[in-house]
Amino acid sequence: MEKGLVESAAVDALVxxxxxDVGPLRGAQxxxxxxxxxxxxxxxxxxxxxAVRELGFGDRMDGHVARLVVKENTDTxxxxxxxxxxxxxxxxxLGLPPAWYKSPAYRSRAVREPRRLLAxxxxxxxxxxxxxxxxxSAEVRYMVLPQRPPESDDLDQDELAAIVTxxxxxxxxxx
Ligand code: FE
Numbered sequence: 001m002e003k004g005l006v007e008s009a010a011v012d013a014l015v016x017x018x019x020x021d022v023g024p025l026r027g028a029q030x031x032x033x034x035x036x037x038x039x040x041x042x043x044x045x046x047x048x049x050x051a052v053r054e055l056g057f058g059d060r061m062d063g064h065v066a067r068l069v070v071k072e073n074t075d076t077x078x079x080x081x082x083x084x085x086x087x088x089x090x091x092x093x094l095g096l097p098p099a100w101y102k103s104p105a106y107r108s109r110a111v112r113e114p115r116r117l118l119a120x121x122x123x124x125x126x127x128x129x130x131x132x133x134x135x136x137s138a139e140v141r142y143m144v145l146p147q148r149p150p151e152s153d154d155l156d157q158d159e160l161a162a163i164v165t166x167x168x169x170x171x172x173x174x175x
Contacts, residue, residue, distance in 0.1 A: 001101035015096070027093035029055055030070075031169065032160035035148040044070050048143065052093055068093065071134060072145040073174070078125055079132050080118065080171030081142040082110035088136035088174055090143045095165055101170065112134070121172045144171040 001008050030052050034041035044051040048068030068090055071079035083089065084107050089097040100106050109117040114131045118124075125131060134142040146168040152160060167173035 012023055017092075024094040024169060025161075026052060026095075027057065027079075027090070027169045028161040028164035028168070029157075030093060031145055031164045032157045033148040035152075035160055036157050039144075044145070045072055049092070064088075066092075066139055066141045068141050068143060069134070070145050071080075071132065071171075073147045075147075076175070077127065077130050077132060078118075078171065079134060079144045080110060080114055081134050081136060081140075081144060082107055084108070084111055085135075085137070086137060088141060090136075092139035092141070093129045093143055094169055098166070098170075118172060121167075123173055137142050144169050146173075147173050 001011065030048075031042060033055065034044050040051060040054070041052075048070045051070075052068065058060075066088075074078055081090075083101075087097060087102040089101060091097070107119070110133055115125060115132050118131070136142055146164065148160070149163070152163065155163070163172055164173060165175065168175050
């Protein structure tokens with residue numbers, strides 16, 4: 001902006017788009033579809049980006065060259081996403097990262113003491129649940145597929161998408 005190469009309005013529009021339009025709505029829709037469609041779930045876990053493109057926003061994700069790897073939470077495994085090097089984040093599906101995701105404390109402690117960090121963020125995991133930490137990079141971005149809440153049987157796909165939080169797809173929250 002200082003060099004006059006871009007106008008601040010253009011930057012604002014881009015930020016706004018990723019804040020409000022893109023994410024974490026796309027990720028939430030992918031999760032809701034995976035919960036209700038086992039074939040889609042299999043494709044999503046196999047290779048994230050082509051599966052997400054099926055949801056109809058492919059044309060606007062052409063600039064995203066990174067691979068999207070989706071990690072599924074189970075009763076015995078909990079996944080959490082970090083970028084230890086900088087701030088790589090699956091913004092194609094989750095929009096802009098929260099400020100804490102980029103903090104040195106999160107980036108180091110997610111690896112060194114994930115259980116304690118998660119507990120401080122409000123997620124107390126039983127010891128029998130294995131914690132797996134995924135370190136993002138320019139080539140590979142990770143997203144967590146949270147477990148479907150047990151009391152969500154009556155919800156349709158749109159209602160399910162509405163209960164999927166950004167934090168649950170980063171892996172610092174369980175639904
Ligand atoms: Fe990074």
